[in-house]
Amino acid sequence: MSTRIEQIFAKGRPAFVAYIMGGDPDLATAQDVMNALPGAGVDIIELGFPFTDPMADGPVIEDAGIRARKAGTTLASVIGMARTFRETDQSTPIILMGYANPVYHMGYEAFSELASKAGVDGAIIVDLPPEEDGPLREAMDSKGMSLIRLATPTTDAKRLPKVVSGSSGFVYYVSMNGVTGGALASGGSVREQVARVKHASKLPVVVGFGVRTPERAAEIARDADGVVVGTAIVQALHQDGKDAALALVRSLSDATHTAK
Amino acid sequence: MDKPTTNETWPDERGRFGDYGGRFVAETLMPPILELEAAYAEAKVDPAFQAELDYFMTHYVGRPSPLYFAERLTEHAAKETGSAAKIYFKRDELNHTGAHKINNCMGQLLLAKRMGKKRIIAETGAGQHGVATATVAARLGMECIVYMGATDIVRQKPNVFRMRLLGAEVRAVHSGTATLKDAMNEALRDWVTNVAETFYCIGTVAGPHPYPVMVRDFQAVIGHEAKAQIMEAEGRLPDALVACIGGGSNAMGLFHAFVPDTNVRLIGVEAAGRGVKSGLHAASLTGGTPGILHGNRTYLLQDENGQIADAHSISAGLDYPGIGPEHAWLHDKGRAEYVSATDDEALEHFQLCAKLEGILPALEPSHAIPRTLDIAKELGSDGLIIMNMCGRGDKDVFTIADALGEDIAAGTDG
Ligand SMILES: Cc1ncc(COP(=O)(O)O)c(C=O)c1O
Numbered sequence: 060m061s062t063r064i065e066q067i068f069a070k071g072r073p074a075f076v077a078y079i080m081g082g083d084p085d086l087a088t089a090q091d092v093m094n095a096l097p098g099a100g101v102d103i104i105e106l107g108f109p110f111t112d113p114m115a116d117g118p119v120i121e122d123a124g125i126r127a128r129k130a131g132t133t134l135a136s137v138i139g140m141a142r143t144f145r146e147t148d149q150s151t152p153i154i155l156m157g158y159a160n161p162v163y164h165m166g167y168e169a170f171s172e173l174a175s176k177a178g179v180d181g182a183i184i185v186d187l188p189p190e191e192d193g194p195l196r197e198a199m200d201s202k203g204m205s206l207i208r209l210a211t212p213t214t215d216a217k218r219l220p221k222v223v224s225g226s227s228g229f230v231y232y233v234s235m236n237g238v239t240g241g242a243l244a245s246g247g248s249v250r251e252q253v254a255r256v257k258h259a260s261k262l263p264v265v266v267g268f269g270v271r272t273p274e275r276a277a278e279i280a281r282d283a284d285g286v287v288v289g290t291a292i293v294q295a296l297h298q299d300g301k302d303a304a305l306a307l308v309r310s311l312s313d314a315t316h317t318a319k
Numbered sequence: 320m321d322k323p324t325t326n327e328t329w330p331d332e333r334g335r336f337g338d339y340g341g342r343f344v345a346e347t348l349m350p351p352i353l354e355l356e357a358a359y360a361e362a363k364v365d366p367a368f369q370a371e372l373d374y375f376m377t378h379y380v381g382r383p384s385p386l387y388f389a390e391r392l393t394e395h396a397a398k399e400t401g402s403a404a405k406i407y408f409k410r411d412e413l414n415h416t417g418a419h420k421i422n423n424c425m426g427q428l429l430l431a432k433r434m435g436k437k438r439i440i441a442e443t444g445a446g447q448h449g450v451a452t453a454t455v456a457a458r459l460g461m462e463c464i465v466y467m468g469a470t471d472i473v474r475q476k477p478n479v480f481r482m483r484l485l486g487a488e489v490r491a492v493h494s495g496t497a498t499l500k501d502a503m504n505e506a507l508r509d510w511v512t513n514v515a516e517t518f519y520c521i522g523t524v525a526g527p528h529p530y531p532v533m534v535r536d537f538q539a540v541i542g543h544e545a546k547a548q549i550m551e552a553e554g555r556l557p558d559a560l561v562a563c564i565g566g567g568s569n570a571m572g573l574f575h576a577f578v579p580d581t582n583v584r585l586i587g588v589e590a591a592g593r594g595v596k597s598g599l600h601a602a603s604l605t606g607g608t609p610g611i612l613h614g615n616r617t618y619l620l621q622d623e624n625g626q627i628a629d630a631h632s633i634s635a636g637l638d639y640p641g642i643g644p645e646h647a648w649l650h651d652k653g654r655a656e657y658v659s660a661t662d663d664e665a666l667e668h669f670q671l672c673a674k675l676e677g678i679l680p681a682l683e684p685s686h687a688i689p690r691t692l693d694i695a696k697e698l699g700s701d702g703l704i705i706m707n708m709c710g711r712g713d714k715d716v717f718t719i720a721d722a723l724g725e726d727i728a729a730g731t732d733g
Contacts, residue, residue: 110627112504114613190341191342237512
């Protein structure tokens with residue numbers, strides 16, 4: 060039996076991965092947006108859960124987290140969004156994304172139990188590098204979920220095999236050093252970087268950080284198995300509302316799917 | 320220097336003090352952290368590095384700092400109970416730049432020089448670590464950027480100006496509570512973005528491994544000196560050591576040499592703000608629970624959902640919701656005791672120390688004074704205490720004037 064994540068990459072076209080912040084600006088609105096993402100061409104949903112000290116995020120996602128927390132959003136209520144989503148969609152993978160402390164505080168076992176029952180497929184925990192992710196990985200493994208690891212430009216040749224060997228589902232390649240929403244993508248090719256990761260792993264490689272436009276998404280999708288966009292979508296939702304955000308998502312997913 | 324060998328093996332190779340410590344950082348920062356760990360391990364055993372550090376510690380920082388018998392404070396303690404332990408101050412406020420912080424900056428920036436890094440970043444709360452970093456960076460000809468919460472910029476104005484005079488760029492941080500923890504977030508963001516050329520000089524015994532052990536080692540000079548000095552003055556070890564705790568570097572610096580001496584009580588004083596029960600405090604061990612923040616697992620102020628709670632203290636240097644992992648471990652093992660002092664107690668004892676000893680203590684060590692008096696009374700006249708006078712209070716005069724309702728700025732800018 061293949062997982063939801065494997066089924067996406069088995070389609071043979073680049074996957075479009077959209078990040079939204081759970082509970083931004085409130086749970087009901089975020090749920091509406093989440094439920095509409097597959098219809099706008101999203102293959103995998105990265106669902107953020109807020110943390111007070113998001114050290115790897117730029118101001119756009121930090122502010123989204125602040126709005127979400129003001130509205131009372133917690134890790135448990137974001138997992139609740141996944142549960143509601145699963146009532147009407149059984150095929151789109153959901154990956155929770157955030158920082159370690161809320162998960163640690165809930166307890167790795169309790170988190171894995173709650174998330175798997177809600178239909179969550181995996182998690183990306185920014186501040187759990189391979190050296191520290193063992194206990195959570197075991198807890199998630201036992202529930203059939205993936206803990207997805209990040210590879211970055213600083214991950215050197217010696218370290219890369221170790222980093223990717225413990226990933227499951229896919230490998231997330233962070234295409235630049237910096238925080239989310241940081242520098243605009245330079246426009247250069249990511250071919251060599253993706254090849255470097257692929258050389259070390261058989262898993263699909265998705266590329267994120269700094270992608271904002273359909274043109275850039277298409278450029279990356281030519282070389283990678285998937286493209287992640289976060290900041291641009293979060294910003295559109297905040298500034299221009301749900302319809303504008305979904306229109307942006309549609310243009311990004313079309314560009315990604317037809318890139319090759 | 321004769322160092323005890325039994326406690327040189329902490330932490331383990333993963334940077335763990337028991338359950339605490341570790342390296343909880345984004346993947347981008349793992350390679351530079353491993354590089355730093357290797358460079359520090361090399362430098363630590365290199366006699367040339369130690370000789371250079373010793374040279375600067377003696378001629379630039381002004382070490383050793385005196386161990387001073389605070390006679391009138393001792394008399395004051397004895398007044399109520401009839402007898403009190405002798406109180407000594409370890410005078411690290413006499414260091415160049417006015418606090419213990421420079422011990423660590425000297426070590427880290429010489430290491431940065433050795434690693435070929437010329438761009439230094441730092442976070443600061445009270446501004447003392449920022450000033451010390453800016454000072455050493457100027458001396459070693461390095462670029463220096465200091466992140467400081469906007470709230471702290473207001474309450475530590477003199478230090479902000481000092482940093483600028485020293486050629487550093489001070490960047491205001493407006494996110495979160497705009498205090499020390501937010502400055503640290505911003506410094507980590509800078510590091511992740513400019514990773515190749517940047518050296519992050521953390522100001523306390525917190526952060527990802529190897530920072531807690533490296534900063535402790537650079538601060539341990541305080542306790543090594545104090546041990547030799549008290550032996551010379553009194554012919555025996557003290558009964559208790561007392562130090563204030565923000566992240567815990569001046570306390571670890573004083574404690575480290577004495578950890579194997581189990582007859583010596585180690586007492587850390589956290590900031591109780593308006594009282595631990597009020598919820599408005601910065602006492603992570605007294606009022607917190609274990610969690611993960613800023614690269615390490617340790618005790619944190621947090622809510623029931625694992626969100627970090629705001630810390631509160633009149634002292635910008637103690638206004639931090641976490642504590643170094645080695646303290647968390649010493650706490651759980653029962654080797655060290657952790658107590659607290661409120662804003663009001665700190666203010667009162669700042670004034671007491673000024674009038675009795677002619678020393679303006681920083682607001683941070685002002686928190687240690689009331690608990691030192693308690694212990695002096697408890698021990699009685701046979702007892703011996705060393706308190707770390709880790710900083711001087713010149714930087715705090717505006718905050719204190721404000722708290723006392725006096726307008727000392729009038730006439731200067733109005
Ligand atoms: C004089 C002084 N003491 C103490 C502290 C708190 O730090 P730590 O607990 O690391 O010594 C500071 C921090 O700025 C300080 O300036």
